[in-house]
Amino acid sequence: MTDGDRLEGLRAAVELSPDNHALRLVLAESLREAGETGDALTEFERVLDAGALPRDEAIQVGTDAAHAGRLQLAARCLELARNSGVIGGTAGLEDLLTALLADSGAVRRIDGPEPDDSVTRRVSVAEEARTFADVGGLDDVKQAIHRTIVLPYQRPDLFEHYGRRAGGGVLLFGPPGCGKTLLARATAGECGAPFLNLRIEDVLAPYFGVSEQRLHQGFDEARASAPCVLFLDEIDTLAYARRNQRGAGVGRAMVDQLLQELDAIGADNRGLLVLGATNVPWDVDDALQRPGRFDRVVFVPPPDTEARRRVLEIALRDRPSVGIDLDALAERTPMFSGADLCAVIERAVDAAIDEALTSGHEVPITQRHIEVAMRSARATTLDWLRTARNYTEFANEGGRYDEVRAYLDQREMRKLLRR
Amino acid sequence: MSSLQLAAHLLNVGRPEDALRELQRLGPDEAGSVNALCLRGYAHLNTGSLDAAVHDARAGLQAAPDDIELHYLLSITETQRGDLAAAEAAILAALGYAADDAELLAQYSRVLMRGGQLEKAGRVLAAAGASDPRSQEVLRCRIDLAYLRGDTAEAEGLTHLLLADDAESVRGHQMLGVLALERGDLPVAETRLGEAVRLDPVHDEVADSARAAQILQRPYYWPVRFFDRFGAAQTWVVAICLILGLRAAGLTVAAGILGLTWMIVCAWSWAAGSRLEHQLR
Numbered sequence: 020m021t022d023g024d025r026l027e028g029l030r031a032a033v034e035l036s037p038d039n040h041a042l043r044l045v046l047a048e049s050l051r052e053a054g055e056t057g058d059a060l061t062e063f064e065r066v067l068d069a070g071a072l073p074r075d076e077a078i079q080v081g082t083d084a085a086h087a088g089r090l091q092l093a094a095r096c097l098e099l100a101r102n103s104g105v106i107g108g109t110a111g112l113e114d115l116l117t118a119l120l121a122d123s124g125a126v127r128r129i130d131g132p133e134p135d136d137s138v139t140r141r142v143s144v145a146e147e148a149r150t151f152a153d154v155g156g157l158d159d160v161k162q163a164i165h166r167t168i169v170l171p172y173q174r175p176d177l178f179e180h181y182g183r184r185a186g187g188g189v190l191l192f193g194p195p196g197c198g199k200t201l202l203a204r205a206t207a208g209e210c211g212a213p214f215l216n217l218r219i220e221d222v223l224a225p226y227f228g229v230s231e232q233r234l235h236q237g238f239d240e241a242r243a244s245a246p247c248v249l250f251l252d253e254i255d256t257l258a259y260a261r262r263n264q265r266g267a268g269v270g271r272a273m274v275d276q277l278l279q280e281l282d283a284i285g286a287d288n289r290g291l292l293v294l295g296a297t298n299v300p301w302d303v304d305d306a307l308q309r310p311g312r313f314d315r316v317v318f319v320p321p322p323d324t325e326a327r328r329r330v331l332e333i334a335l336r337d338r339p340s341v342g343i344d345l346d347a348l349a350e351r352t353p354m355f356s357g358a359d360l361c362a363v364i365e366r367a368v369d370a371a372i373d374e375a376l377t378s379g380h381e382v383p384i385t386q387r388h389i390e391v392a393m394r395s396a397r398a399t400t401l402d403w404l405r406t407a408r409n410y411t412e413f414a415n416e417g418g419r420y421d422e423v424r425a426y427l428d429q430r431e432m433r434k435l436l437r438r
Numbered sequence: 439m440s441s442l443q444l445a446a447h448l449l450n451v452g453r454p455e456d457a458l459r460e461l462q463r464l465g466p467d468e469a470g471s472v473n474a475l476c477l478r479g480y481a482h483l484n485t486g487s488l489d490a491a492v493h494d495a496r497a498g499l500q501a502a503p504d505d506i507e508l509h510y511l512l513s514i515t516e517t518q519r520g521d522l523a524a525a526e527a528a529i530l531a532a533l534g535y536a537a538d539d540a541e542l543l544a545q546y547s548r549v550l551m552r553g554g555q556l557e558k559a560g561r562v563l564a565a566a567g568a569s570d571p572r573s574q575e576v577l578r579c580r581i582d583l584a585y586l587r588g589d590t591a592e593a594e595g596l597t598h599l600l601l602a603d604d605a606e607s608v609r610g611h612q613m614l615g616v617l618a619l620e621r622g623d624l625p626v627a628e629t630r631l632g633e634a635v636r637l638d639p640v641h642d643e644v645a646d647s648a649r650a651a652q653i654l655q656r657p658y659y660w661p662v663r664f665f666d667r668f669g670a671a672q673t674w675v676v677a678i679c680l681i682l683g684l685r686a687a688g689l690t691v692a693a694g695i696l697g698l699t700w701m702i703v704c705a706w707s708w709a710a711g712s713r714l715e716h717q718l719r
Contacts, residue, residue, distance in 0.1 A: 225443050259451035262606040262637070270450060301639050302452055410639035413632040413648060 022053050033062075040071035051083070060084055064092050072099065078108035085115050093119075101173040109173075110150030110209045150208040154201055156326030160319055164189075164206055167315055168292060172210040172246060188281055188293040188312050190254070192300040193319030194400035194407075196356035198326075199296040200252055202319060206294065207248040215241050215249045219256040222273070231276040238280040238291075246290035254295035255302045263302065274304045281312040298403065301410045308419075318423045321354045321400045330357045334364040339383040348389060354398035354435055366392035398435075405436055442468065445477050454484035472502045479511045483518075491515045495528075506532045510545060517549055525549045540570035544579045551579075551586060559583055574600065578609055590617055608638045615644075619651060622667040627651035646718050653717055661707035662714060 029046040036042060047062035063080045066072045072080065081096030093116055100109045151161045168189055171178040191199045207214035217237040224230045234257070241249040251257055258277050264270045280286070281293065295313055297303055307313050322330060328349035335343065352360060367388040374388070375381050408427045411420040426432065441463045448457040458481045461474060468474055479494035495512040498505060509532035516525035529546045536542060543566035550559035560583060566576045577600050584593035594617050601610040615630030631648035639645065654663055665673055677700050684693035 219447065220444060223444060223447055225440070256448065256451050256453065262604075263452065264450065270447070299452070301636075405642060406639050409635050409642065409645035412635070412645070413639070414636040 022049075025049060026053060026055075038069075040066050040069050044071070044073075044076075056083055056087055060087055060089055060092060067092070067095060067099070072096075074099065074103035074105055077103070077105060078112055081112045082108075082115065085112065085119055088119075090116065090119060108152065110205075110211070111152055113211060114150070114208075149201065149204045151205050153208075154198060154205050154326075155329030156323040157198065157202070157319070160202065160317060163317055164202065165209070167317075168206055168294075169209045172212060172292075187288075187315070188295065189315045189317060190300065190303070190308070190313040191294065191296045191317050191319050192298070194321055194356060194403040195298045196358035197319055197321050197400065198357060199319045200250075203248070203250050203252075203294045203296055207250070210246075210248060210292070212292070213244050213247040215244065215247060217241075217249060217251055219253065222257065228272075231272050234273060234276045235280065238286070241291055241293075242286060242288065245288075246292075248292045248294055251293065251295045253297060254307075255297045255299050258304045258307050260302050260304045261306075274306070278306055278312070281307070301406075301414065316419060318420075318426065320426055321356055321398070321404075322360075324349045324353075327352055327355060327360060330360045331364065334361050335384070338364075338368065339381070341383040341385055343384065343386050343389055351393070352396070352398070353431070354400050354404070355396070356398070356400050359396065359399050363389070363392045363396045366395065401436065404432070408436060442474060442477070445474075445481070449477060449481055449484070452484075454481040457481045458485070470497075470501075472498050472505055472508070475501075476505070476507055476511065479508070479515070483511065483515050488515050488519045492519070504535055506535050506539075506542070509535075510542060513545055513549065517545075517552055522549055522553045525552075538569045540566045540573040541575050543569065544573070544575045547579050547583070551583060556583060556587055572603075574603060574607075577603075581609075581613055585613070590620070593617065606637055608634050611637065612644060615647065615651070619647065622663065624651045624655045624663070628655070649718055650714065653714055659710045659714065661703050662710045664703075665707055 026046070026049055029042070029049055033039065033043050033046050043062055044066050047059050047066060050056075050059035050062060060080070060083060063072065063076070063084075067080075077096045077100040081093045081100065084090070084096060085093035093112070097109070097112050097116060100112065151165075154161065171183060191202060193199055204214060215237075217234075222230050222233045222237065224233060238249070241247055258274045259270050261271050261274055281288075293313070295303075295307075300308075300316075303313075308316070328345050331345050331348055335345075348363075352363070355363075364384075367384050370388040370391045371382055371384045404427065407423060411423045411427065415421065415424060427436070441460045445457040445460040448454075448460060457477065461469065461478050461481065464474055475494045475498035479491045479498065482488070482491035482494060492512065492515050495508050495515060498508040499512070502508065509528045513525045513528035513532065516522070516528060526546070526549050529542060529549060532542050533539070533546065543562050547559040547562040547566065550556075550562060559579075563576060563579055563583060566573065567580070570576065577596060581593050581596045581600065584590075584596060593613065597610050597613045597617075600607050601614075604610070611630045611634040615627045615634060618624075618627035618630060628648060628651040631644060631651055635641075635645045635648050653659065654666075677696075681693050681697050681700065684690075684696060
């Protein structure tokens with residue numbers, strides 16, 4: 020039986036039984052496989068009209084529809100994906116639609132110009148084109164963020180029904196160089212919300228009271244842009260534990276101010292998601308971690324094998340290399356941070372350059388150079404993980420760090436952390 | 439916001455590496471200023487680069503020989519390096535400008551304690567206490583001195599004073615934990631050391647002590663607790679004397695039973711000790 024015969028047979032069957040959506044779906048898929056995208060989309064649309072399009076198909080159909088210029092259908096598919104909690108590809112489809120709408124002259128979202136005296140650094144939507152698809156691996160973390168942060172933005176009706184609003188505070192923590200900042204940006208991209216970055220350099224001022232004023236201004240700017248994501252990177256520098264502070268520096272006053280902003284005293288934080296990131300949660304003031312403030316904590320572990328492979332791939336991109344087994348290298352580097360992996364590649368590059376200088380001709384980076392680099396390589400996250408183990412063991416009030424403890428209690432992890 | 443102010447803030451919030459990075463951005467004039475050298479010295483001290491810290495302190499003192507903070511920094515760093523003569527010279531130079539400063543006197547007492555001059559350290563601390571009776575630094579030194587003298591009761595009393603003033607003092611909780619561990623009070627040791635780890639989790643040895651206090655409370659580890667409490671050497675001597683004494687008195691059966699029991703306890707203790715080590719790893 021040829022493809023043509025099969026399609027004819029399916030068409031005839033669907034005509035005979037137009038309400039058989041499963042059969043129509045098979046026809047649509049067969050048409051797509053046969054390259055008849057236009058007809059396939061028409062059939063998919065009918066299945067969608069009948070409410071029978073599987074959630075797993077929504078992104079693919081939406082993308083095909085967008086490419087075929089059927090933006091209405093693409094938008095409906097996007098809505099279905101969001102409403103059914105699909106993570107992978109939702110933000111990508113939205114970006115594609117945004118771009119196509121912009122090309123067609125329609126305006127979907129406008130980022131206002133940044134005022135000259137702005138405290139926060141606004142990252143434009145175009146610049147902030149990151150989504151979870153740009154973050155390799157870390158599926159569990161993405162899943163957790165999607166459920167707790169992204170969905171309330173995408174399904175406000177559902178969450179409001181249960182008395183839960185979008186926004187609030189979420190603290191990302193994990194070893195340095197493991198993608199917290201990237202995840203924060205990707206979260207903003209997934210939410211489709213403006214991303215404002217507030218750093219200690221933007222806030223700290225030498226004059227009495229000015230630092231707190233700037234912090235307040237940063238929050239005001241974010242509230243004015245709501246719904247939006249306000250990102251406080253290295254939040255421990257803004258909210259260092261008051262018990263560790265000596266003297267009358269700006270630190271204590273800044274913590275007090277930050278608490279006021281998070282409690283929204285005299286203001287409205289609706290639609291404002293405050294994302295904090297830190298390597299040292301034990302140095303963040305305890306008061307910040309109480310309910311209503313940063314009451315959700317997300318652990319960002321060192322990259323998993325897939326993420327490591329991806330980092331290595333990117334580090335080797337545009338460099339002459341041959342015969343490097345990236346899969347094996349990713350397997351051999353557990354607990355290496357992104358920075359550690361880049362350092363391995365840099366050392367391998369140095370070894371290749373040395374060889375080129377000695378031999379007089381250019382040589383590509385090979386597995387041999389990687390082996391040389393690996394001799395002095397070590398995972399810098401291990402010290403952090405040991406400290407985290409100490410902390411979570413003795414500071415896990417209310418099971419706040421259960422997730423980290425489970426991660427650290429894994430057999431392989433215990434072996435790695437053994438001194 | 440200048441790099442110098444930002445570096446000072448970063449140092450204050452426990453990020454000496456970042457402070458150093460920020461100080462590297464200073465122009466040549468500002469980088470050579472006494473303020474910058476002092477900050478860099480402290481940043482190096484906090485990252486454990488003691489030689490670099492000494493270098494910065496000395497460079498700063500060349501430009502400002504009467505800078506008390508730099509003398510103080512030099513003294514702390516030299517104490518950590520183990521050069522007590524240099525540490526003493528530095529702190530005496532600082533005291534030459536502010537003889538009644540409690541913090542300087544406390545640092546001097548630390549140098550003396552490190553050198554084993556406990557009596558002299560006590561006198562210096564008395565002067566420091568008279569100068570500033572509420573100084574926590576002086577109180578911490580008094581606790582250390584009492585502990586070094588073996589006066590655990592006074593060390594404990596002073597530590598309670600410290601905690602009354604600052605309930606989240608890591609040193610206070612740690613000291614009470616160590617004292618409880620030494621007298622075999624494992625539940626208190628676990629609570630106090632656990633609190634010290636919660637407040638400052640970077641010290642693995644304190645965390646290990648807290649874990650040991652937790653594990654040792656299990657019934658299986660009673661022989662380890664027994665030896666820890668009474669001392670291995672003393673217990674051995676008493677056991678052997680008892681066994682030999684019973685034999686000499688003609689009670690060979692009793693001596694045999696005691697000898698056998700003793701061997702079982704020793705084997706159990708050895709197995710429990712190994713298991714404890716394994717669990718702590």
